[in-house]
Amino acid sequence: MNDDLKWMIERQIPHLRRYAIALTRNRDHADDLVQDALERALRKRHLWSRSGRLRSWLFRILYRTYVDGRRRFRPEKVPAEPGTIDGMATQPPDQEHRVECRNIAAALDRLPDEQREVVLLSALEGMQYDEMADVLDVPIGTVRSRLSRGRETLRRVRDAEEGPARLRRVK
Template identity: 45%
Template sequence: MDVIGLLGPLRRYARSLTRDESQAEDLVQDALVRAYERRGTFRPDGNLRGWLLSILHNTFIDDRRRHAAEARRTQHLAEQIEASAPADQEARVRLQQVQQAFLGLPDEQRAALHLVAIEGLSYQEAAATLDIPIGTLMSRLGRARAALRAFEAGHELPGAVSGKFRPNLRIVGGSRE
């Protein structure tokens, strides 16, 4: 069996079917794997070229059918999702507002809240990650949560100026000029 000598015709036919070089190579490889798995069905006096081209063609048809069935399932699922959960513009806008409020928190508060609330780290793990004492972490979390609760209650985040967040700064000693 001279399968190597038939790679040229197999590749040409695969390119003709798929119209894409990489898909054609994949198709030839899949067809050769099928041929190897079914080598017992080949008759010694049969036409090897015709047998391999037939396997390649059937592999191509099977792949097309599988992709078409997958596309139908995906379309059906998309229709079900769309029918059961229509996009709620108000919720989407609200989520964007909450995201902006979260992003408006000072860096240290946002980092602490992200590690604990989103990443699910324990207080101890989050404090170790940020290389701060656990009390400092808890303080930052408390301030971040208070700011977000105030936002939820309809108040502007402390320090917000023209939609941008400015951290509250306290002047210790000296004058305010």
């Protein structure tokens, strides 16, 4: 493998790991998933078209590896490990922030897998519609509708948690 390809792949590892943690909700499982996906990518590197986006190709392999593993084992949904989303946040944690992160993780857990995967690719990785469609191997229209439905579900969960307008205490 040439050094350029090795360097380009290594640059994507933190992004792959972050998405894998969000998918699996477990750091150890995420590390295993990234390792399996990278092994698969290296074995099949001859299939990558240099004209295509390496990032999309690697994320697609990671996603397919995740889906294949999920089909094989069908584990029950596991709640996110404490601190998983906190660790991905860029701001120093505070109590309100931790509660908000837990609420977001719980809301993401309630989403159907198809919506959750698109929301994570968009929110965590900042992917565009065409890139998400390539990773998930679905039409762009499907990505748009899943993302729209996922965001709407998250909004409804947030609004339900906030409840009616709260009164502020004034001293």
